[in-house]
Amino acid sequence: MADEVVAGRWGGVEVNFGEEGGRLTYGSYLRLPQLLDQQRLESNPPAHDELLFITIHQVYELWFKQVLHELTASRDAMLNDELWLAQHLLRRVHTIERTLTQQVDILETMTPQDFGEFRHRLSPASGFQSVQFREIEFLSAAKDPSFVRRFRGLTEAETARLERRLDEPSLWDAFLAVLGHAGFETDTDDAISDALRKVAGDRAHYGAVWELAEALLQHDELAAAWRARHVVMVERMIGTKPGTGGSSGATYLRSRLDLRYYPLLWDLRSSL
Ligand code: HEM
Numbered sequence: 001m002a003d004e005v006v007a008g009r010w011g012g013v014e015v016n017f018g019e020e021g022g023r024l025t026y027g028s029y030l031r032l033p034q035l036l037d038q039q040r041l042e043s044n045p046p047a048h049d050e051l052l053f054i055t056i057h058q059v060y061e062l063w064f065k066q067v068l069h070e071l072t073a074s075r076d077a078m079l080n081d082e083l084w085l086a087q088h089l090l091r092r093v094h095t096i097e098r099t100l101t102q103q104v105d106i107l108e109t110m111t112p113q114d115f116g117e118f119r120h121r122l123s124p125a126s127g128f129q130s131v132q133f134r135e136i137e138f139l140s141a142a143k144d145p146s147f148v149r150r151f152r153g154l155t156e157a158e159t160a161r162l163e164r165r166l167d168e169p170s171l172w173d174a175f176l177a178v179l180g181h182a183g184f185e186t187d188t189d190d191a192i193s194d195a196l197r198k199v200a201g202d203r204a205h206y207g208a209v210w211e212l213a214e215a216l217l218q219h220d221e222l223a224a225a226w227r228a229r230h231v232v233m234v235e236r237m238i239g240t241k242p243g244t245g246g247s248s249g250a251t252y253l254r255s256r257l258d259l260r261y262y263p264l265l266w267d268l269r270s271s272l
């Protein structure tokens with residue numbers, strides 16, 4: 001309110017606010033002229049559905065940025081043994097991840113024929129080149145350096161971002177620090193599994209650690225749900241055609257469905 005001029009009365013005839021010249025406005029704060037000028041079609045004449053395709057991807061990347069912000073802070077909270085904060089931030093990530101999967105519904109209102117009007121213009125670009133998507137995988141714990149080599153057309157800054165994600169502690173590394181802080185050995189997988197069974201078996205004592213493990217598992221499950229939803233959408237849109245990024249398409253994407261960030265948290269299930 002401090003920056004706004006409020007003239008007239010609430011509920012009265014005339015309410016006049018936010019109109020002082022040269023001050024912050026809705027559009028200038030949110031940089032809307034810049035933001036709304038970033039949807040440039042490749043098709044010419046313009047294919048009707050290409051705007052939807054670009055918008056969906058830009059919205060994904062904005063949410064990816066937010067997810068990275070939250071996951072980084074959650075990782076740091078774990079390293080500082082602030083378990084409540086780490087879990088709180090992961091819960092926010094879960095709600096964003098559910099939204100990301102639901103967004104597929106919007107894209108699926110596009111038919112394969114309408115996608116076909118501009119798909120040929122997209123090659124060799126593809127979602128495979130989403131740097132933020134790969135950063136989320138690396139930060140979560142799935143660090144596969146071969147993805148950095150296989151990326152084509154990365155800028156120097158993007159390569160540096162991915163290298164940094166490979167070098168820094170993942171969420172799993174931070175969770176192991178939490179287990180260490182709680183007094184457990186974490187130097188081998190057997191020791192970690194043993195610790196997890198003890199945490200699971202004494203929730204009265206290790207409640208916060210257990211809840212954090214559950215929040216990590218939820219993040220893992222929601223990432224798997226997105227992969228599953230994406231590949232079925234791909235089969236609906238392009239069947240068994242190879243991808244614009246040069247992969248086998250749905251076959252490649254199916255090979256990634258078994259990826260899990262935290263296999264030991266899944267293994268634990270068999271012994272509960
Ligand atoms: C018409 C809709 C879509 C189709 C047909 C499609 C198709 C594909 C295909 C075929 C691939 C394999 C790489 C290649 O192109 O060879 C791929 C990868 C990928 N796509 Fe999509 N995609 C669609 C929408 C999206 C959306 C909305 C996103 C959100 C950002 C997305 C993100 C990704 C990511 C991150 C990968 C890499 C996955 C990995 O390596 O595990 N895609 N997509």
Ligand SMILES: N[C@@H](CC(=O)c1ccccc1NC=O)C(=O)O
Binds near residue numbers: 126128238242243
């Ligand atoms: N790879 C998709 C094209 C595609 O979906 C795409 C193309 C450019 C930028 C992002 C994309 N989204 C996900 O892969 C295809 O083969 O049809």
